[in-house]
Amino acid sequence: MSDHDDRARAATIFDVARLAGVSHQTVSRVLNDLPNVRPATRARVEQAIKQLRYVPSPAARALVTRRTRTLGLIVTGAPDYGPSSTALHFNEAARDARYAVITASMLETDAASMRSTAELLVRQNVEAIVLIAAQRAALDALDGIELGVPVVAVASEERGALHRVWLDQYAGARLAVEHLIGLGHREIRHVSGPTNAMDAAERVRGWAAALGEHGLAAREPLVGDWSPGSGYVHGRALAADRDMTAIFVSNDQMALGVMHALAEAGLSVPGDVSIVGFDDIPEAAFFAPPLTTVRQDFDALGRDAMAGVLAVLGDDDRMPVPRVPDLVVRTSTAAPSRDRAAVTG
């Protein structure tokens, strides 16, 4: 009648026991790799398990062990490349560690939604919550509230009660800027991400620090919103700045917009202006010209998030150490041209 009818009632541990001619907790022993089972008996049980296609019930197991082997994942904001990749790889890592992941995606990051979502996960008896949130507000919302389970945040800023894994944005930004300085650039502008983004703030910090150490001035950054559109807008403004010879853009998408605007203004990259992006999205290698950028290893970050969970849960390892991104040099950067340098000097 309904679709459910063909769902045969699954075999239980008793069915297996009967078929193997043993008691049910001998089966349990085999299931849990406990000692004191004769190899022959074990074999019989395993045979019965296979024959019956028996699978232990997670619900029953969770009930008695008080462990669900389930993790909660909260991902906030629109599905951008970075967070999505991190979530994907975290998800795979969790699966490898034999944990199920209950995901809660949410567009908003207001404290009330964040909190109620986290509590929803706790009600599902997740053993830990992983939070992937670019926005500072999302992090703050979960800080300080008593959930009863540990929270591992993938975030660029520290918060008291939360465990944390992250990629070193500050170091990545320095890499980018030092590359430009090494090429001879002196006037290096910055198009940053939005002010509520923690990564953006760290990159601003790295940019300013690198400049400062070389005695170079840091002019006010132009604040974008990660979109190519905002890059384009700032690119137009920057095209009018005849002093600047290089731009460090806080992500690749905005870098695309900046390059567009520059091209429209008749400026060539890297002939007139050098550009460095951030992230190394798959498209970056196909930009015109291919973009020099800072590669973030979201794959590793996702795995680190899982490693962090295992560390906190005490099953394994220690908390992972933040990774430093790599600089990927392509052809959007070069030494500053003589004429613009002349104007500058």
Add this chain to the structure above:
Amino acid sequence: MSDHDDRARAATIFDVARLAGVSHQTVSRVLNDLPNVRPATRARVEQAIKQLRYVPSPAARALVTRRTRTLGLIVTGAPDYGPSSTALHFNEAARDARYAVITASMLETDAASMRSTAELLVRQNVEAIVLIAAQRAALDALDGIELGVPVVAVASEERGALHRVWLDQYAGARLAVEHLIGLGHREIRHVSGPTNAMDAAERVRGWAAALGEHGLAAREPLVGDWSPGSGYVHGRALAADRDMTAIFVSNDQMALGVMHALAEAGLSVPGDVSIVGFDDIPEAAFFAPPLTTVRQDFDALGRDAMAGVLAVLGDDDRMPVPRVPDLVVRTSTAAPSRDRAAVTG
């Protein structure tokens, strides 16, 4: 000692019963909104529940009801905008319907991984599986195998045993092409998505059909891989085609690459060539020029996936009807220019 110690043992139904001075069964009645509970008693119980911050154990409940209120979600491939958005909105819709979602993201779509992942979810006792897969192979992998739970696929092609929700790609493509034809274009080329993508095939079909109905020839499509890079490559080739006055590109990212190539070749959009994309990604409005494209409502698609699940589970509704995308006219399309038209004519 460890992080677990502060996790106070949760209150049980018996604690509530004791505090309220009733039996646990009366509490259960209150919990499940069953009749035969005196209002005063009900109030006492509810008070006790609140006071103890009692939450019923999902594991115990699942054990006895054989319902987990949990859904499995499989998302294959890289985290592109479309699938990611659909997954996000499905996730929200599921939450609204009080279902938890266990997600399995996977890069590969080979039959073995697909199958074992699906079985992993079944072992978690999910009540249904939702599959968001652009690749035909992912769909095929789950078709025909007996999982014991219904599968709702978000896919553009039909498969025997699978339920399905989708956006009408064929109709969307026709919209795009008819818009171009309406503007006066006669030679309309197509840059398609990869051949393993079901959406891509449907769009090719729609493009060819619209052309055919107007007695126009459909030249061989150029097959891309969804990336701007591949759009760029094909854009260079198309720039040499002096007959063509318009290009229907199978997604916005490739459209970006095509426009780049055209611009490099000295062709203006829409002056020399009109371009229509597909998807309406957030960036599309910021392209230069802003892209005319076919808007896909991934938000609604995600909700439809959940509606499909409810329909199949018999809790609600009927299977949702496929939605037809909208054409969003911006400034990358215009009537063909006289000189190119002259050459063509």
Add this chain to the structure above:
DNA sequence: AAAGCCAGTGCCCAATCTCGG
């Protein structure tokens, strides 16, 4: 050493019991 027994996990459901009218 190998395997069985019993109790307990938190909850739902059917059957049963308890009163006031």
Add this chain to the structure above:
DNA sequence: GCCGAGATTGGGCACTGGCTT
């Protein structure tokens, strides 16, 4: 003493862990 709304008891559900044999 009969009725039934209102509340209780007992029997699973599928599994694990400590104690026994």
